[in-house]
Amino acid sequence: MFQKILIANRGEIACRVIKTAKRMGIQTVAVYSTADANSLHVRLADEAVWIGEAAVQESYLQQARIIDAALATGAEAIHPGYGFLSENAEFARLCEANQLVFIGPPVSAIAAMGSKSAAKALMEAAGVPLTPSYHGNAQEPVLLQQEADRIGYPVLIKASAGGGGKGMRRVDSAAEFAAALTSCKREALSSFGDDQVLIEKYIxxxxxxxxxxxxxxxxxxxxxxxxxxxxxRRHQKVLEEAxxxxxxxxxxxxxxxxxxxxxxxxxxxxxxxxxxxxxxxxxxxxxxxxxxxxxxxxxxxxxxxxxxxxxxxxxxxxxxxxxxxxxxxxHGHAIEARIYAEDPEAGFLPSTGRLHHLHKPAKHPYIRVDTGVTQGDVITPYYDPMIAKLIVWGQDRTQALARMKEALASYQIVGVHHNIAFLHRLVGCSAFESAALSTSLIEQQQAALFPPPADVPDIIWCQAALAIWSKNRQQQHASPWAANDDWRLNSQHQGKVSFSIHTAQQSASATVDVAMQLNKSLLAQCNDSQLNATVHWLSPQQCQIKHLQGGIITSVVVHANTCHVWAGGQHYQLQYQDPLAQHGSSEAEEGGLHAPMPGKIIALLAEAGSHVVKGQPLLVMEAMKMEHTITAPNDGLLDCYFFAEGEQVPADAILVRLHAANPAAPVQEGS
Structure with missing residues (x-):
């Protein structure tokens, strides 16, 4: 058995390999980019070697640097994880040339199966049934269009060297083919260094x-x-089960x-x-x-x-x-849910930021969390935005499903948008519960998966109010007029706490009356609902609220004047209206479409000075290894672009100046 291995990957899969290697007594070497210098996989490994800057092309795809790191540290073998160089025949060959064991198949097998086109040809010769497809080497756009027409729409364009849903597009008509092919080839070249594609019937x-x-x-x-x-979703797996x-x-x-x-x-x-x-x-x-x-x-x-x-x-x-x-x-049944830093309500746009609060389900033999991050880590724009994989086991599918719902309901994240509430709705929808599975399930269940936002229950406002009230008491100055012992002459210590929610889907507000009771508990009242409870702080930002009626304990996190409350698989984010806060009066710049995340401008799709219609693609950004199209939110005049193709843009940067066709209708942000 090996004495030392190098892991040519990052994130949760690197941590996963390290875990097994340590159990087997094998030393591990991590490699990392500048952006990953303090990452969990670096902290877990016995040694770590810097291999380049943040971009994958300058670090995790740098084959020679990874080989040099293995040789310099005395590693005998390299585990490639998944993605990056895991299916790269050239890298496997380079390992062999340097007397390093590639922990994977031989070069010949990677070459034969690593190319989807070659694999289909091999299976066709072996008599394995294939979907109607074109997987030849000729890649002229006109020929590919003709093959798609022959196969019949809808078709899938797929990167031959691809995986993970990248470099893949569904095309429903001949009119859409050329644009989809260009985008698919561009994304495939960026992700895998190879823009060859195949065409197959979409079933x-x-x-x-x-x-x-x-x-x-x-x-x-x-x-x-x-x-x-x-x-x-978008040909990327969301739930898996066995x-x-x-x-x-x-x-x-x-x-x-x-x-x-x-x-x-x-x-x-x-x-x-x-x-x-x-x-x-x-x-x-x-x-x-x-x-x-x-x-x-x-x-x-x-x-x-x-x-x-x-x-x-x-x-x-x-x-x-x-x-x-x-x-x-x-033995039994298992389900896996992929937890991502992304915003389901905004078309699943990836999200970046620091994980200010991260609470995983309690450890149990039937619950497993594979992750590459801990509280305080940063989700950057450079890599796939996966936070964790949540896996549960049950004696049968019914029990596994119940445990998955329970585990998702107890998972808490503050600092980035995430898909946990979406996953909770997904595993609870009738189609999934009844195992009516198909690749179009999410599309077919849009109404159940994206319901109109429900009113915030009064009890949620009350819980948030008690957290804010308690936190404000802790922050009071020690003076006779601001003593925090809650003594009052002939009256209770009481007041009001106000909150609001303002999102693209919902706008709501509430004011909660809070009073200190003689037994030092707090009483909150919102409309006709009351909550009598005590508040116990576990950290400067997290408290537990113990309901005196029934002994229920709930968790509230207060971060940057936002109260985060979890209940029933929902994550409520209530903005505290601080009466002492200074509110600026700066006007938002009108008429601009803003970058939803940091990224790179890949293509400008319209001419400055031209008239555009609502929904028309204006530009393409690349972020987190995926392409995102920014569209016109209204009919109007495209005045100018603020960035050129190839330029990097920060989050929230103004990308386009667009004048609405109807001056009375304000221009909204694009998606």
């Missing part, structure tokens, strides 16, 4: 089911059952054997995943093979009781697979 409704396979250098192969990854609901033993065996045959065809070693599109009648089509460990591998670990990273290390060290196919069994 809907369908399920996305993948088979986990493993091979060793001694010719042994097994499949570790399946994962259902149907619930997706085993797949409704899977019969016969179909599981057929898909498993097909996956093993695919691996054996390229003499595969290590962990791999064969992905299939499955129609409602059970027929399945080969989609692609990922020659690496998958993001969603924990659900397989939860139902098998195995450590797949340990298997990777043992196979890479030349050992045989620990178990045979007949040894493997499924």
């Amino acid at each position: 809907s409704p369908a399920r996305h089911i993948e088979i986990q396979v493993f091979g060793d250098a001694h010719g042994h192969y097994v499949y570790l059952f399946e994962r259902d990854c149907s619930v997706q 085993p797949a609901p409704g899977m019969t033993d016969a179909r599981r065996q057929a898909m498993g054997q097909a996956a093993v045959a695919a691996a054996a065809a390229v003499n595969y070693t290590g962990a791999g995943t064969v992905e299939f599109i499955v129609q409602q009648d059970g027929s399945f089509y080969f989609m692609e093979m990922n020659t690496r460990l998958q993001v969603e591998h924990p659900v397989t670990e939860m139902i098998t009781g195995l450590d797949l990273v340990e298997w990777q290390l043992r196979v890479a060290a030349g050992e045989s697979l620990p178990l045979t196919q007949s040894d493997l069994q499924i």
